[in-house]
Amino acid sequence: MNVHHLELFYYVAKYEGITAAVRKMPYGIQQPAVSGQILQLEEELGVKLFNRRPFALTPAGEMLYDFAYPFFAGLPDVEERLRGEDGKHLRITASASVLGNHLPYVLEKLKLKIPELKLTLKEVEPSELHTQLTTQQADIALTVLHGKLDEGLRSCELMTIPLVLLVPSTCKINTLEQLIRPSDVGDHLESKLPLVGLPENEALSQIFQSGLREKNIQWQASMEVNALDIIQRYVSRGFGAGIGVGIPGVKPIEGVDVIPLDGFDPLVVGAIYQGSMKPIAKEFLQTAQEYVAGIASNK
Structure with a gap:
């Protein structure tokens, strides 16, 4: 087995495709050259290593990648140690x-x-x-x-x-309870304000929703953004209340008040x-x- 062919296969498997592998290899090589040498490797072994579109390793490809991965993935660290860095x-x-x-x-x-x-x-x-x-x-x-x-x-x-609730300063609200009212539908509680939060898969959102469920409050985010500072900007402009965290030494922006969320698990x-x-x-x-x-x- 040609070790250089094995190295090319390692990068193709790691980055899930020849095009991506060529872009991320630590040295220059053209896509046709990679394709040709991978075909030579497959012919030498007598097996197909991966499906091209969509990319997927075959069982034989997975076996070869598991074999090659520890060696090639460890080379950068070995190189650094040898250089004393x-x-x-x-x-x-x-x-x-x-x-x-x-x-x-x-x-x-x-x-x-x-x-x-x-x-x-x-x-x-x-x-x-x-x-x-x-x-x-x-x-x-x-x-x-x-x-x-x-x-x-x-x-x-x-x-x-600790988790905190961010509210517009104009609301003059000091506790979560002041935001909550009985729902018109069902026996749960709901908020008087829309919620600005992170996507549902974020840990902060999951912890916050878990705390709400313990209090029988249903309050899903009607505005999802991807960063805590963006939440603050929308809250400061009156679009609703927002999920936040009480980072020591970090104050909210102007127009935003912070309400402690007692009883909620911390981050x-x-x-x-x-x-x-x-x-x-x-x-x-x-x-x-x-x-x-x-x-x-x-x-």
């Missing part, structure tokens, strides 16, 4: 809110400990975290810890953040990683825990 390169993937709030301060403190720190930061959707870790594109994923982790992943809790923000962490990742977690402890002591 592994001890100072940290790759973090996280949501936009995590990247923008406290993380810069944590990394600033980490850089004081490790002056030659090299960082790779990437914003991704929660659904992409597993792939980022298992394909070794990230050392640590920072996210909301909610639900069961995928097999092979571990977590470390960093911060607990738990933490780090997810695969296998054993390299030393710089452990140092980052220790620095983050020290930072969070400092915030808690200043409340």
